[in-house]
Amino acid sequence: MSTQWGPVIGTxxxxxxxNSPVAKRKPFFKRKQFLIAGMILAAIFGYLIYSGVMSxxxxxxxxxxxxxxxxxxxxxQVRVQGKVVADSVKQDPxxxxxxxxxxxxxxxxxVVYTGVVPDGFEPEAExxxxxxxxxxxxxxxxxxxxxxxxxxxxxx
Amino acid sequence: MSVIGEGALIIAFIVxxxxxxxxxxxxxxGRQDLWLSARSAVLVTxxxxxxxxxxxxxxxxxxxxxxxxxxxxSSRDLSLIYLISGLWAGQDGSLLLWATLCALFAGIVxxxxxxxxxxxxxxxxxxxxxxxxxxxxxxxxxxxPFQTLTRVPSDGMGLNPLLQNPGMFMHPxxxxxxxxxxxxxxxxAIAALITGRLGDQWIRSTRRWTLFAWVFLTLGNLFGAQWxxxxxxxxxxxxxxxxxNASFLPWLTATAFLHSVMIQQRRxxxxxxxxxxxxxxxxxxxFGTTIVRxxxxxxxxxxAGSPSGPVFIGLMAVVLLGSFxxxxxxxxxxxxxxxxDSLVSRESSFLFNNVLLVGAAFAVFWGTVFPFISExxxxxxxxxxxxxxxxxxxxxxxxxxxxxxxxxxxxxxKATVQNLFxxxxxxxxxxxxxxxxxxxxxxxxxxxxxxFWAVSFVGATILWEFARGxxxxxxxxxxxxxxxxxxxxxxxxxYGGYIVHLGVLLxxxxxxxxxxxxxxxxxxxxxGENVSIKNYDLGLxxxxxxxxxxxxxxxxxxxxxxxxxxxxxxxxxxxxxRNSDSPVTEVGIRSNLQEDLYVILTGWTEDGRANIKVxxxxxxxxxxxxxxxxxxxxxxxxxxxxxxxxxAVSRVSVRTVPELGAGRA
Numbered sequence: 001m002s003t004q005w006g007p008v009i010g011t012x013x014x015x016x017x018x019n020s021p022v023a024k025r026k027p028f029f030k031r032k033q034f035l036i037a038g039m040i041l042a043a044i045f046g047y048l049i050y051s052g053v054m055s056x057x058x059x060x061x062x063x064x065x066x067x068x069x070x071x072x073x074x075x076x077q078v079r080v081q082g083k084v085v086a087d088s089v090k091q092d093p094x095x096x097x098x099x100x101x102x103x104x105x106x107x108x109x110x111v112v113y114t115g116v117v118p119d120g121f122e123p124e125a126e127x128x129x130x131x132x133x134x135x136x137x138x139x140x141x142x143x144x145x146x147x148x149x150x151x152x153x154x155x156x
Numbered sequence: 157m158s159v160i161g162e163g164a165l166i167i168a169f170i171v172x173x174x175x176x177x178x179x180x181x182x183x184x185x186g187r188q189d190l191w192l193s194a195r196s197a198v199l200v201t202x203x204x205x206x207x208x209x210x211x212x213x214x215x216x217x218x219x220x221x222x223x224x225x226x227x228x229x230s231s232r233d234l235s236l237i238y239l240i241s242g243l244w245a246g247q248d249g250s251l252l253l254w255a256t257l258c259a260l261f262a263g264i265v266x267x268x269x270x271x272x273x274x275x276x277x278x279x280x281x282x283x284x285x286x287x288x289x290x291x292x293x294x295x296x297x298x299x300x301p302f303q304t305l306t307r308v309p310s311d312g313m314g315l316n317p318l319l320q321n322p323g324m325f326m327h328p329x330x331x332x333x334x335x336x337x338x339x340x341x342x343x344x345a346i347a348a349l350i351t352g353r354l355g356d357q358w359i360r361s362t363r364r365w366t367l368f369a370w371v372f373l374t375l376g377n378l379f380g381a382q383w384x385x386x387x388x389x390x391x392x393x394x395x396x397x398x399x400x401n402a403s404f405l406p407w408l409t410a411t412a413f414l415h416s417v418m419i420q421q422r423r424x425x426x427x428x429x430x431x432x433x434x435x436x437x438x439x440x441x442x443f444g445t446t447i448v449r450x451x452x453x454x455x456x457x458x459x460a461g462s463p464s465g466p467v468f469i470g471l472m473a474v475v476l477l478g479s480f481x482x483x484x485x486x487x488x489x490x491x492x493x494x495x496x497d498s499l500v501s502r503e504s505s506f507l508f509n510n511v512l513l514v515g516a517a518f519a520v521f522w523g524t525v526f527p528f529i530s531e532x533x534x535x536x537x538x539x540x541x542x543x544x545x546x547x548x549x550x551x552x553x554x555x556x557x558x559x560x561x562x563x564x565x566x567x568x569x570k571a572t573v574q575n576l577f578x579x580x581x582x583x584x585x586x587x588x589x590x591x592x593x594x595x596x597x598x599x600x601x602x603x604x605x606x607x608f609w610a611v612s613f614v615g616a617t618i619l620w621e622f623a624r625g626x627x628x629x630x631x632x633x634x635x636x637x638x639x640x641x642x643x644x645x646x647x648x649x650x651y652g653g654y655i656v657h658l659g660v661l662l663x664x665x666x667x668x669x670x671x672x673x674x675x676x677x678x679x680x681x682x683x684g685e686n687v688s689i690k691n692y693d694l695g696l697x698x699x700x701x702x703x704x705x706x707x708x709x710x711x712x713x714x715x716x717x718x719x720x721x722x723x724x725x726x727x728x729x730x731x732x733x734r735n736s737d738s739p740v741t742e743v744g745i746r747s748n749l750q751e752d753l754y755v756i757l758t759g760w761t762e763d764g765r766a767n768i769k770v771x772x773x774x775x776x777x778x779x780x781x782x783x784x785x786x787x788x789x790x791x792x793x794x795x796x797x798x799x800x801x802x803x804a805v806s807r808v809s810v811r812t813v814p815e816l817g818a819g820r821a
Binding site for chain 2: 038045094095116118
């Protein structure tokens with residue numbers, strides 16, 4: 001089985017190899033040029049990713065983990081997940097702010113949130129919150145999402 | 157009926173296994189009779205899976221709730237279109253759709269290659285049929301859509317109301333056409349590795365498939381974004397959710413592949429790189445197909461963990477390890493026919509475009525899996541939010557757009573200063589003037605300025621290229637009206653590509669505008685009260701409740717004026733469907749080319765006031781327009797081109813005639 005395509009591919013070359021001034025190859029120089037360009041690019045990618053993680057990374061915890069490590073977390077933004085406790089959802093009179101409690105079955109966490117409440121938000125839903133824990137132990141959420149199950153159960 | 161459906165799948169499974177073995181043995185031994193039988197077997201799998209899919213759709217349409225899958229994902233009150241979409245509403249049906257498309261595409265390849273590619277196609281079928289049988293195995297043993305219920309309910313559970321939206325009707329099937337479409341170039345690549353026919357035969361043979369799959373992957377992502385924008389009601393179209401990333405990753409590597417194969421075709425370089433790209437792209441489509449269902453990634457889409465998760469991870473491992481092992485074996489025979497001559501040349505600008513795309517893919521992948529990495533390394537789960545993805549990818553995409561403008565116009569091998577001047581002087585000048593104008597108008601954000609400059613620069617290079625082509629045609633005596641279409645038709649791959657690039661620019665324009673310059677306000681309004689945002693003024697007319705057969709709706713009706721001129725009314729609703737706990741938001745949107753007014757009813761108070769979030773999202777409409785332009789460009793490149801056909805025929809005849817004898821001996 002032959003795999004040599006032979007010179008046929010050469011016919012596709014826009015300028016012919018022979019009468020081009022670059023035909024005399026300087027592979028070492030060329031490779032070095034590309035090596036440097038590649039290293040610069042890799043460094044830029046590395047820096048972008050590193051600085052991105054540093055500025056946008058946050059811990060992702062369950063309620064119990066957050067409670068256990070609250071000293072380490074301090075006032076950093078964290079993501080915390082838990083079930084919305086039934087009958088805990090209260091709306092402030094102003095209308096925009098809601099208060100509720102989430103729980104992971106062991107510990108519970110009071111939450112205050114101002115903003116758009118997603119459609120999946122309901123008692124017993126898995127809520128994913130981002131925000132900070134205040135010294136008094138209330139979680140001030142700046143983002144509220146819920147796990148939407150494409151498969152959902154009808155009302156019993 | 158369920159017996160027929162299930163039977164069809166089981167027979168298809170067995171026939172697919174037979175086809176995989178028979179085509180392999182036929183390829184090894186050269187036995188023509190065995191190959192003819194394998195070909196027929198491939199066609200049989202296409203028919204059988206097609207029948208199974210149609211039977212499942214039929215079961216949805218006639219409300220056959222004796223099937224668990226139908227009872228789980230539909231109800232009597234659904235309209236026909238959403239009954240049909242039940243096919244891909246859940247895991248079982250989605251996998252069936254995947255299998256059906258795979259068998260169908262394999263059948264088309266068999267029919268297309270009646271006279272050509274006789275050396276590659278048997279191996280291609282081995283690969284495709286092996287993959288098909290793996291999916292059919294998963295369907296039959298773990299996710300059978302034809303599973304029946306012993307007690308037949310009088311009505312089904314209904315379709316998740318969030319999925320009852322035109323965008324969601326289109327999003328999964330378009331994405332699947334893209335995912336499964338890449339099976340063909342992947343299988344050809346592996347066949348090329350097995351046979352040692354490592355030239356560009358496999359690339360030429362799959363050019364259309366690659367384009368087809370890429371266009372559908374693009375549309376699938378855009379439909380998903382559009383659905384999120386109008387249906388999820390959080391004000392955006394892309395949230396960097398793991399599941400969104402999973403469909404974006406193969407798009408990035410596929411785009412790189414689409415471009416780097418041109419270098420192999422023209423210059424015989426980057427052979428190993430192309431192999432790596434198609435293998436990685438294919439693995440990522442499998443990742444995208446399965447990740448949604450696996451529950452592996454924490455995602456707002458996450459479904460309950462399913463037993464097929466580990467099977468798919470195993471399949472991905474087999475595909476990756478097998479492909480790379482084969483590539484490793486063939487490595488010595490994949491050396492390029494030329495070397496890169498200069499950093500400033502078309503070859504290296506293509507390479508640069510590839511590095512950027514793959515770099516972006518790596519960054520997105522890294523951010524998506526970072527929680528696992530950090531948990532494995534440091535014991536704590538650290539997630540990165542949308543801000544990470546925006547920060548990292550924005551500069552990369554910016555550079556990518558600039559390269560997109562330079563790539564098609566820079567000279568091969570080594571660009572001359574003259575070449576650079578001729579192609580880029582006017583576009584660069586015009587776009588700089590625009591950037592200065594924007595700066596003086598008060599836009600100071602570096603990234604946004606950069607984006608608008610890049611988009612206008614690249615747009616100008618493309619339009620300049622079109623203008624020169626049209627001028628040449630007019631000089632040859634064409635009338636000015638016919639010159640543009642004739643230009644495009646004279647070289648469809650090239651000008652179709654430019655049109656796709658214009659579409660990308662429009663999408664980029666829309667993203668730059670809506671990312672950087674969205675204004676938003678959250679207010680609580682009583683009827684009669686007003687809120688103004690930018691030059692819009694909204695007055696709440698009423699907040700009222702009404703019920704239909706399937707849902708209870710709360711609707712906020714508002715009057716809208718812009719600069720004092722009335723634009724009529726906009727309605728934003730929250731609907732509580734009777735078979736679902738959570739409400740569904742219907743966003744009120746007023747679009748024009750400049751911006752979208754986007755109104756969300758986020759809730760209400762007990763005394764009858766409405767919580768409203770109002771946003772003005774600039775330029776969003778251009779994202780969807782860009783999608784249409786990309787589709788048009790894709791169709792143009794896809795269209796049969798006389799020049800391309802001549803080129804392919806002449807090269808095939810030169811190359812494969814001596815091969816045939818050698819290969820068959």
